[in-house]
Amino acid sequence: MVKQKTIKSEISLVGVGLHTGKEVKMTFKPAPINNGYTFVRVDLEGAPMIEADANYVVNTQRGTNLEKLGVKIQTSEHVLAAFVGCDVDNVIIELDASEPPIMDGSSKFFVEAIEKAGIEEQDAKRNVYIVKEIISFTDETTGSEILVMPSDEYQVTAMVDFGTKVLGTQNASLKHICDFKEEIADARTFSFLHELETLLDEGLIKGGDLNNAIVYVDKEISEKTMNNLKVAFGKESISVKPNGILDNLTLHYPNEAARHKLLDVIGDLALIGTRIQGKIIANKPGHFVNTQFAKKMAKIIKIEQRNHVPIFDMNQEPLMDIHKIMAMLPHRPPFLLVDKIFELSDTHVVGLKNVTMNEPFFVGHFPDAPVMPGVLIIEAMAQTGGILVLSTVPDPENYLTFFMKIDNVKFKHKVLPGDTLFFKCDLISPIRRGICHMQANAYANGKLVAEAELMAQIAKKQ
Numbered sequence: 112m113v114k115q116k117t118i119k120s121e122i123s124l125v126g127v128g129l130h131t132g133k134e135v136k137m138t139f140k141p142a143p144i145n146n147g148y149t150f151v152r153v154d155l156e157g158a159p160m161i162e163a164d165a166n167y168v169v170n171t172q173r174g175t176n177l178e179k180l181g182v183k184i185q186t187s188e189h190v191l192a193a194f195v196g197c198d199v200d201n202v203i204i205e206l207d208a209s210e211p212p213i214m215d216g217s218s219k220f221f222v223e224a225i226e227k228a229g230i231e232e233q234d235a236k237r238n239v240y241i242v243k244e245i246i247s248f249t250d251e252t253t254g255s256e257i258l259v260m261p262s263d264e265y266q267v268t269a270m271v272d273f274g275t276k277v278l279g280t281q282n283a284s285l286k287h288i289c290d291f292k293e294e295i296a297d298a299r300t301f302s303f304l305h306e307l308e309t310l311l312d313e314g315l316i317k318g319g320d321l322n323n324a325i326v327y328v329d330k331e332i333s334e335k336t337m338n339n340l341k342v343a344f345g346k347e348s349i350s351v352k353p354n355g356i357l358d359n360l361t362l363h364y365p366n367e368a369a370r371h372k373l374l375d376v377i378g379d380l381a382l383i384g385t386r387i388q389g390k391i392i393a394n395k396p397g398h399f400v401n402t403q404f405a406k407k408m409a410k411i412i413k414i415e416q417r418n419h420v421p422i423f424d425m426n427q428e429p430l431m432d433i434h435k436i437m438a439m440l441p442h443r444p445p446f447l448l449v450d451k452i453f454e455l456s457d458t459h460v461v462g463l464k465n466v467t468m469n470e471p472f473f474v475g476h477f478p479d480a481p482v483m484p485g486v487l488i489i490e491a492m493a494q495t496g497g498i499l500v501l502s503t504v505p506d507p508e509n510y511l512t513f514f515m516k517i518d519n520v521k522f523k524h525k526v527l528p529g530d531t532l533f534f535k536c537d538l539i540s541p542i543r544r545g546i547c548h549m550q551a552n553a554y555a556n557g558k559l560v561a562e563a564e565l566m567a568q569i570a571k572k573q
Contacts, residue, residue: 113237115200117141119229124220126212129300129323130173130185135208137190139228142201144235147384148191150177150184154207163191165382165405171398173310175379185210188378188398189300193221195381196291199230200237216299216323218374222292240412242389248404255393255400257376259408262390264288269373269393275303275329277355281369291377297363298370301325304332311339325367326357372396383408417562420554423461423533429453431498439507440497441572445471448491449534452498459537462495466555468528483526488561489517492551495534500547500569509572515546516566524560531555536565545569 123138142149148163161167161179170176174186190211194202196218204211214220247258268284285295302310302324328351332340340349340357350358364370376393379401387408393401431439431452440447454461466483473481493514501507526532536551546568553561 113239115144115233115235115237116198116230117143117146117201117233118199118225119231122224122228124212124214124224126214126220128185128208128210129213129216131208131210133208133210135206135210135212137211138205139224140203140205142203144201144233145238146201146203148194148201148381149203150187151203151205152182152184152207152209153205155182158205162384163187163382164384165402165409168382168402168406171402175375175382175398175402183209186213187211188375189213189216189218190221190378191381192291192374192378193218193225193296195377196288196296197222197225197230198288199225200386201233213300213323215297216301216325217297217371218295218378219297222296237386239386239388240383240408240415242387246408246411248400248407250397250400250403253395253397253400255395255397257391257393257396257400257404259387259389259391262388265387266390267373267376267393268391269369269376269396271369271372271395273303273368275327277329278303278327278368281366283366283369283373285373285377295370295374295377298367298374299323299325299360299363300371301327301368304328304330304336307340308336311336311343325360325362327368328355328357376401380405380408383412385409385412418559420557420559421461421533421535423453423463423554425463425531427453429463430455436498439501440494441508441511442494446490447494448487449494449498452495455498455502459535460495460499461536462491462498462534464491464532464534466526466528466530466532470528473528481528483530485520485522485561488522488526488532488553489520489551489563489565491532492534492536492553492561492563493565493567496536496547496549496551496565496567497569499536499538499549500542500545500567503542504545504569510545510569511572512567512569514565514567516564518564518566520561520563522561524555524558526553526555526560532560539564 118141121140125136150161151158159182161177161184167177167179169178175188177184242259242261245260249256265288266286270282272280352358376396382405429451449462451463476484497512533554536549539548548566551563551565
């Protein structure tokens with residue numbers, strides 16, 4: 112079992128935003144389990160938070176930009192790539208501006224900060240989506256395509272074709288995520304001269320200089336453009352090197368552009384919110400196709416997780432048999448609808464009921480066609496959840512449990528005599544004042560048979 116990870120201590124970096132030109136302080140802080148990556152705008156009232164979620168992507172023209180309730184985060188991809196590359200699952204990223212510092216245009220300085228802060232394991236299993244079949248997304252306009260196929264680990268290949276003489280076709284691959292620091296992290300962002308001219312005319316890339324962006328010269332530089340570049344980069348003179356790159360930069364790799372595109376893919380796919388075990392192949396990737404693929408993957412994973420049937424071992428020793436259950440629950444036969452408890456934690460519980468033809472409700476529901484009433488399946492799930500909430504008080508025998516609300520109930524399959532029902536209840540929010548809000552699922556014969564959101568409250572017996 113691979114456990115989740117966070118950083119050991121907080122650490123800060125200071126730099127400027129590429130497009131805003133503003134000085135930015137960014138602080139990485141440890142985060143609790145299942146937090147994922149969250150940005151916090153400490154410069155705004157209330158320090159609003161934005162989760163690294165593909166559904167919050169609003170713009171991909173000059174990076175991957177997120178927005179939630181009017182609060183924005185720009186160019187998130189380099190920071191997110193660093194955390195994925197360092198195998199960190201949970202972190203809080205505080206910013207006093209909308210855009211992380213560009214640093215040298217890569218993830219190098221973020222990786223160094225993460226390593227300096229240290230990484231530690233957390234007491235929770237990492238949630239990993241194992242790819243079982245090819246999933247793809249194609250941008251029909253550009254011909255860009257991303258697909259994922261089954262693999263023993265997370266791998267990424269980026270294939271780019273820029274269609275210019277100075278920068279043609281390039282490929283880059285990352286076979287092991289542990290090699291991210293050595294092979295990908297220091298690959299810097301880049302731009303073509305014709306793109307740069309437009310950004311300069313619009314007053315953007317205010318934080319740019321020749322140390323944080325590779326500029327490929329794909330056309331003759333006019334005197335006006337040369338003067339604009341001198342002002343933007345704070346240089347008295349600028350020239351073009353023989354390899355078609357503006358001076359003051361030396362490529363780290365012949366295929367540095369492709370490596371940076373791969374870095375972007377890793378950062379953008381972090382917005383899926385779940386680790387992937389599969390091989391990503393990105394043909395002509397860009398932030399738009401990357402994030403659209405991330406949205407598609409997130410949706411597929413969410414659907415599969417909802418329909419996922421956990422594997423329960425009926426032969427294991429139960430935590431609670433019927434006697435221990437009766438010592439905690441006030442229910443009694445024929446209305447006691449849970450026989451065993453197999454798992455119990457602060458946030459979840461797993462129980463079992465063996466459904467036999469001896470159940471009294473089968474007499475009238477229905478004669479000659481026995482089917483367990485759906486309302487009793489809900490009741491059985493609630494009793495299992497009652498074990499969870501009653502386990503939080505020292506004297507559960509002195510409490511009763513009452514329904515407050517039932518939402519989003521769905522019945523998917525019939526439950527018949529001879530079936531074994533498993534119930535899994537997970538807290539949606541922490542238990543407060545004896546109120547328990549949980550997601551409850553019932554399984555039988557390897558299928559999800561019923562689900563519901565339940566809210567109940569325990570109260571002392573009068």
